[in-house]
Amino acid sequence: MNSNWLEKNTFHYSEFKDINRLVEEKERKKIKISLCLPTLNEEKTIAKEIIIMKSELMSRYPLLDEIVVIDSGSSDRTMEIASSYGADVYKADDILPKLEKFKGKGENLWKALYITKGDIIVYLDADIKNIHHRFVYALVGPLLLFDNIKYSKGFYDRPIAKGKKKLRPTGGGRVTELVIRPLFSLFFPELTQIIQPLSGEYAGYRELFEKIPFPIGYGIETSIILDTYEKWGLDVIAQVDLERRVHRNQDTKSLGKMSFVILKTFCKRLAKLGLAELKSDVFNEMIQYKLGKDGYLPDIYIDKSFERPPIIEISEYREKYKKTAWVADE
Amino acid sequence: MEKYLDKLPSYVETIKLIKETIIANIVFIGQIPAPTFKEKRRANFFMERLVEFQVDECTTDGYRNPIGIIRGTSPLKPPVFVVAHLDTIFKKDIDHNYTVKKKTITGAGVLDNSLGVGILASLPLIFRKLNLRFESDIVLAGVIQSLGRGNLRGIRHLLKTWDTPIRGAICLEGVELGRLNYYSEGMIRCEVECDISLILGPLQKFKSNAILILNEVINQILELRLPQRPRSRVIIGKISGGFKHGTIASKAKLGFEIQSNSDKMVKSIYNDINDIIEDISHQNEIEMKLKTISNLSAASIKYNHPLVKNAGAVIESLGIKPICEPSESELSIFLSHKIPAVTLGITQGENIHLEKAMMEIEPMYKGIAQIVGAIMAIDGGVCDE
Numbered sequence: 001m002n003s004n005w006l007e008k009n010t011f012h013y014s015e016f017k018d019i020n021r022l023v024e025e026k027e028r029k030k031i032k033i034s035l036c037l038p039t040l041n042e043e044k045t046i047a048k049e050i051i052i053m054k055s056e057l058m059s060r061y062p063l064l065d066e067i068v069v070i071d072s073g074s075s076d077r078t079m080e081i082a083s084s085y086g087a088d089v090y091k092a093d094d095i096l097p098k099l100e101k102f103k104g105k106g107e108n109l110w111k112a113l114y115i116t117k118g119d120i121i122v123y124l125d126a127d128i129k130n131i132h133h134r135f136v137y138a139l140v141g142p143l144l145l146f147d148n149i150k151y152s153k154g155f156y157d158r159p160i161a162k163g164k165k166k167l168r169p170t171g172g173g174r175v176t177e178l179v180i181r182p183l184f185s186l187f188f189p190e191l192t193q194i195i196q197p198l199s200g201e202y203a204g205y206r207e208l209f210e211k212i213p214f215p216i217g218y219g220i221e222t223s224i225i226l227d228t229y230e231k232w233g234l235d236v237i238a239q240v241d242l243e244r245r246v247h248r249n250q251d252t253k254s255l256g257k258m259s260f261v262i263l264k265t266f267c268k269r270l271a272k273l274g275l276a277e278l279k280s281d282v283f284n285e286m287i288q289y290k291l292g293k294d295g296y297l298p299d300i301y302i303d304k305s306f307e308r309p310p311i312i313e314i315s316e317y318r319e320k321y322k323k324t325a326w327v328a329d330e
Numbered sequence: 331m332e333k334y335l336d337k338l339p340s341y342v343e344t345i346k347l348i349k350e351t352i353i354a355n356i357v358f359i360g361q362i363p364a365p366t367f368k369e370k371r372r373a374n375f376f377m378e379r380l381v382e383f384q385v386d387e388c389t390t391d392g393y394r395n396p397i398g399i400i401r402g403t404s405p406l407k408p409p410v411f412v413v414a415h416l417d418t419i420f421k422k423d424i425d426h427n428y429t430v431k432k433k434t435i436t437g438a439g440v441l442d443n444s445l446g447v448g449i450l451a452s453l454p455l456i457f458r459k460l461n462l463r464f465e466s467d468i469v470l471a472g473v474i475q476s477l478g479r480g481n482l483r484g485i486r487h488l489l490k491t492w493d494t495p496i497r498g499a500i501c502l503e504g505v506e507l508g509r510l511n512y513y514s515e516g517m518i519r520c521e522v523e524c525d526i527s528l529i530l531g532p533l534q535k536f537k538s539n540a541i542l543i544l545n546e547v548i549n550q551i552l553e554l555r556l557p558q559r560p561r562s563r564v565i566i567g568k569i570s571g572g573f574k575h576g577t578i579a580s581k582a583k584l585g586f587e588i589q590s591n592s593d594k595m596v597k598s599i600y601n602d603i604n605d606i607i608e609d610i611s612h613q614n615e616i617e618m619k620l621k622t623i624s625n626l627s628a629a630s631i632k633y634n635h636p637l638v639k640n641a642g643a644v645i646e647s648l649g650i651k652p653i654c655e656p657s658e659s660e661l662s663i664f665l666s667h668k669i670p671a672v673t674l675g676i677t678q679g680e681n682i683h684l685e686k687a688m689m690e691i692e693p694m695y696k697g698i699a700q701i702v703g704a705i706m707a708i709d710g711g712v713c714d715e
Binding site for chain 1: 348349350351353354357358361382427428429430431432
């Protein structure tokens with residue numbers, strides 16, 4: 001086990017506070033950086049993320065070249081607000097329209113690869129209440145300053161907004177500790193060194209993202225880690241302490257659905273790698289129960305575990321980015 | 331005067347070009363809790379921003395008020411001060427994360443006074459964007475310990491220890507756009523605490539009641555004959571006490587302010603109220619004391635002072651009607667040092683002292699242009715009598 005990875009590839013955001021240095025390195029390498037915010041009804045937080053990133057990392061320091069919002073079909077004013085503050089806003093369904101349409105965060109991130117111009121793409125969840133530009137420059141920092149790093153991932157304290165008034169100082173990360181970490185410990189002990197594998201804040205080179213499949217839903221964070229690890233090893237991954245992130249709390253039932261999808265993604269990869277064998281196909285339904293007037297009623301969530309292929313396999317993408325066909329097993 | 335007044339409407343559009351940075355400053359500052367006496371983190375951040383926006387000097391005074399200085403072109407001209415208080419009424423542990431929407435920003439303290447401090451921090455960038463240089467040094471001061479028990483200590487200290495003349499000053503407050511304060515009333519802010527827990531005892535159900543005693547204090551204050559000239563009033567602002575519905579209240583507290591445009595009258599009313607409290611204490615065989623939390627002297631410049639006239643013209647040039655009322659803010663300390671000063675409001679909003687305080691974004695740009703106009707007026711010599 002590569003047990004010194006934690007020490008070697010773990011950074012603190014303050015190590016990348018010198019944004020001028022990052023801009024110099026970006027210019028020296030002649031690369032572009034895109035920020036992608038996947039959204040679904042984020043009208044309360046989206047404006048602040050765009051404003052702060054535009055102010056600090058576009059107007060004041062030219063670190064970012066574009067901010068792109070990919071929306072899954074918000075019913076609130078997310079798209080209107082994002083557009084009013086100058087982000088490039090797209091409906092996920094309008095991108096690569098000839099393909100079958102899906103809804104999910106992974107779908108938005110995958111389609112962002114087609115829309116964005118950047119050599120580096122930064123993905124941030126759009127529900128961060130205490131957004132700060134460190135969330136971007138700290139993820140970009142290792143990619144620009146260390147040639148071996150191709151993918152960087154954030155971790156943080158996770159106070160949860162509790163009701164309207166108080167902040168609960170600890171908490172969150174339940175799916176990580178109850179699902180992901182036990183699985184990593186069983187099958188990929190090296191990956192336990194990743195402190196928050198499910199964090200929604202990460203950045204990487206296009207050349208990495210374009211060569212891996214993207215599950216359309218919750219499984220995206222797990223799959224990126226597993227696929228990157230399998231293809232390029234742990235040393236291309238870095239993790240950065242972003243210190244503190246305040247986000248919406250999710251109830252246990254929602255986390256159950258998330259865990260279900262993550263487990264399926266995990267099982268699929270275990271089978272592919274020959275680490276485990278399932279005797280029959282697993283089911284697509286997550287069954288939870290709620291108490292109704294006539295007793296307990298099933299509350300069924302269906303996940304078909306659809307995954308987008310590596311986008312480099314899509315001809316429109318290759319055409320747009322002048323890429324040659326890529327063989328998955330090269 | 332007309333020369334710069336004509337430019338102000340076009341400034342509004344130029345200021346909008348950096349709206350992201352202005353809003354980011356308001357949000358960054360407002361999201362750092364800063365209850366009175368605990369403003370250190372906000373003060374440090376304010377200083378960091380001033381440094382990043384390249385003011386010529388950045389420092390703190392002996393009382394830890396953070397200050398940035400933009401050097402002027404004429405070393406002979408005294409400086410112009412622009413100030414905003416850093417502290418808020420909100421405790422540290424409430425949610426300080428702001429929500430920005432298309433037209434509004436919502437969050438604790440946004441109107442009082444993260445908006446003012448955010449604009450103060452943005453001024454160096456705004457001046458550069460507008461291509462403005464001034465003869466005077468512009469001193470940008472975020473002052474601490476302003477509200478309530480802070481009793482304006484930050485600004486008092488800053489002016490007490492500033493050893494050169496000051497040309498004029500502008501105090502920034504979040505609301506309301508059009509606000510033009512140029513005088514402050516004399517004021518004593520008081521508290522009376524009634525604690526009869528020692529004489530009440532647990533089983534005495536039909537004895538004195540702290541709330542009723544304070545009620546008697548209020549009744550007698552209301553019976554005071556207050557003069558219309560000098561204009562005077564007592565504002566009963568806060569009351570608290572008791573434990574539960576069926577238990578006689580053994581503790582209660584009353585907070586009020588005596589306000590008048592005559593310091594002498596304030597003192598006289600204070601003495602009258604003190605007599606009331608001593609009398610009621612004696613009758614009820616309790617010890618009840620009148621405590622002074624803070625005080626201000628009445629101070630003013632005249633309505634026809636060139637600063638007031640020019641600030642009014644600046645506001646009107648942007649299509650806003652000036653509203654003149656007294657202010658108890660930093661203004662009174664400038665005026666008591668004989669420094670011409672005004673307080674300006676920056677935008678419209680609501681729920682000023684609630685956690686869901688909300689400011690409107692669009693009017694803010696005119697609010698900023700008016701601040702620039704007022705600085706230009708002072709720099710042009712309206713305070714140089």
